[in-house]
Amino acid sequence: VVTNNHVVEDATQLYVSFIDNSIVEAQVKGTSPSMDLAVVAVKLDNIESDTMNAITIATMGNSDSLKVGEPVIAIGNALGYGQSVTTGVVSALNRVLEMDETGTSNAMIQTDAAINPGNSGGALLDINGQVIGINSNKIGGNAIEGMGYAIPISSAQPVIEQLMNQETREALDEANRGYLGISCINVTSAMAEAYGMPEGIYVAQVYPGTGADEAGIVKGDIITGINGMTVTTQDDLLNAMQYYAIGETIEITVMHGNPTEGYAEETRTVTLTSQEAMNSTEQ
Known part of the structure; x- marks a missing residue:
């Protein structure tokens, strides 16, 4: 789902x-x-x-073929009152909006179909009933009437397939959660273009004796994946890490190199560290 x-x-x-x-x-x-x-x-x-x-099962459409003015249908649970349907048109395509405080941006579908709290996660359908987007009230908010946004299904589908293929796990509390042993910052699309770096999570520091250190992750590496799943921001990485316990072994994909000589994709096998052990290396 x-x-x-x-x-x-x-x-x-x-x-x-x-x-x-x-x-x-x-x-x-x-x-x-x-x-x-x-x-x-x-x-x-x-x-x-x-x-x-x-x-x-919903039928997936093709958001790449959408045109401004096409009719659309937004399905959701508006304001928690139960299932509801609103209609409108595609107001604009490729609206580049920030997804979160990290500055990550994505191209969105803009529609005048009402997308209120509770519609988030619902389907945006074309006139044939095919899914062309995933509604997101978080992005549009409800401050301006008549401006709703949806994640285009053509860009969402590869991510959805990756998430579907993951092992179903339960989130762990912080005491049992494993840590890589790094500090990091996001490489946004703007930074990547300006500095000639891949997008991803830049390793700013590796703490001695931690799993990341022993696996060969070094300062300057850019993390792009965990156990085969793409990660592009710290939030992506933190969300993924909450399902792995201390002592578990995971595969981390990094872009290793530098802007002058270029980057190569490499894989590091990391045995996760406890938060306590990581904190002791910082002192």
Whole structure:
């Protein structure tokens, strides 16, 4: 089940409500804060057969072929009052908006279909009922009437597929959570263009004796993936790391090199460190 990251990021329990009003507990499968996307999973054994028979899988459309003025339909749970549908048109395409405080930007679909709190994570459909976007109230907010935004499905789909293929895990509390042993900053698209660096997470410091240090991650490396999943911001990395325990081994993809000589993609196998051990190396 696809939704927005900001819908699930602070949740301690998740439930999915189906078309027949049955409610089933769910777990986060993966999140992408930089795209404001999340995938949650429901165990098939927990879904009644009548509910399964009532479920129809959405058909994906092609947001790349959209034109300004085309009619669209926004589906959601506006203001928590239950399922609702609003209609409008595509007002603009490729509206570049900041997704979060890190400065990460994405090209969005702008629509005048009402997207209110509760519509987040719902589908934006074309006139044929195909999904062309994922509504996000976080991006547009509700300060200006008639300006809603959706994440284009053509750019969202590769991220969704990555998240779907992840192992379903439960988030760990900080005491049991593993750490790489680094401090880092984001390399935004603007920084990447200005300094000739790949986009990703720049390693500003590696703490001695930590998993990152022992795996060969060095200052100047740019992290772009964890266990095969793309990460582009610190938020992406932190969200992914909350599911891995102290002592677990993970694969970190880095761009190793420098702007003068160029970068090469390499993989580092990291055994995660406890926060306590990491803190002791800082002193």
